Amino acid sequence: MNRPLVGALATAVLGAAALVGSAGSAGAATQDHPTHARHHGKHKTRTVDFAGTVALDDCSGSLVKMPTSQENDKALVMSNGHCLESGMPGAGQVIVDQPSSRSFTLLDKSAGDLGTIHATKITYATMTNTDVSLYETSSTYAEIEQKYGIKPLELATDHPAKGAGISVVSGYWKKIYSCNIDGFVPQLKEGDWTWKDSVRYTPECKTIGGTSGSPVLDTSTGKIAAINNTGNENGEKCTVNNPCEVDENGKVTVHKGTNYAEETYGIPKCFAAGNKLDLEAAGCELPKPSGARR
Template sequence: MKLFRSLLAATAAASLTLLGATTAQAAQPAVQTPGADFTGIAALSNCSASLVRYAESVSTDSALVLTNGHCYEGGFLQPGQVLVNKASSRSITLLRPDSSRAGTIRVNRILFGTMTKTDMIVYRINESYASIKSRLNVSPLTLAKQGPADGAGMAVVSGYWKRIYTCSVQKTIPTLREGDWTWQNSIKYQQPGCETIGGTSGSPVVSTTTGEMIGINNTGNEDGETCTINNPCEVDANGNVTVDQGAAYGQQTWWLYTCLTATRAIDLNKSGCQLPKPAGR
């Protein structure tokens, strides 16, 4: 998971890399390709994140922010643990398209959070999309209703590092294991281009065709180890384990739509809901 020791180890090197990237980008003309700027991007104290909306959201809805479950302010969630409707008061920084700081928003509730099957947490903000647009001039990303196809163009947009990685989807991995955690239908990135580092956890995976959020960045195999922390392994239907050092992965977010009610609330008991439920529900 891109929050561990790699965050500290990468700080000095990444800072130098970013200085070079900023200089190069400054000499380039503005690019209008989706995923080429920081629209809807947010930064946490330990991770990246994004301001998001459903396709059906309206401007008066309470705004939502999406990041990884392992970026939760209370620490890592245990396997099988699911947070639902939990109070929170986390502060989140929103960025402008040029990556400068737009301002701060505050969470009032965790609607859903887990590190089981997928790795995400959905925060509800204490103001509406319309209020954020009026106050900070920040617009959300729209969540895609389906996972990405193999070969689809994508960008990982990190608010923590103010850095954009661009590549394509290599394939979907049926089972990905890291330490005690297991994720399903993980998105594997085609390299080179998306060699994500610590601090990129929670970054949206954005379609460079539609601009929609098609996944959420969360991990990569750093050392070539097998199924250990920072070294996820791929498991096929027969239980065969594959290790791909340097590979990076994201998790599915479209499953949220399978659990939405008509009022855009998350109902884990809804028929067809593909998100995990808390134990006993």
């Protein structure tokens, strides 16, 4: 999982499994590849920057909206489930409506720190089938835009396409990784967790610890297509920090150095008006909280 060593040690103190990330240094905003250089079919490529991204203490994330979100709704922040301040959810565990006072550093388009926004609760989090956490904040979208001039990133509602140009925008490292979608993995297994229909990157996206939770933007639309979450670091098979791929026939393969994300197009179907979570909504396929921690 793409979480830095400092975050792993903090998680270990909380009693969760340690996560090991690659070394690096935070600082000035950087890009692995020009974000305007890749195309998918005949679609024009949009300029990608850091506006709407956030930095957590040990991960990356983004200020997000659903297609139905309104300016006076309480704003949502999205990151990975394994980035939760309380430790990683167990396999099969779903967390809903849990109070949170977590803070997020909001970034401008050049990755400059604008200020801090605060969570009031974890609306939803899990590491089952996907790897996501969604926080409700104390501010509305309108209040954030008025104070900081920043609009949220929008979640796409269509399944991402193989070959699409993407940019992984890390608020933690203030770095953009650009590549393409290499394909999709029926099951991605790592330690006790299994994720479904995961996105596999082409080799150019060499994401590292701290990029966990970064929005993966489709460069033809500017919308969020997925959320960055892991990579195989050492070539091990299905262990923590070394996910393995399982195809439709159950064949297991390992791709050392390959990095992955989890799709997000299904999330909007689970939110009603007012950014209210509705896991019973038609078409919502997020796991339900039969074993929720409240």
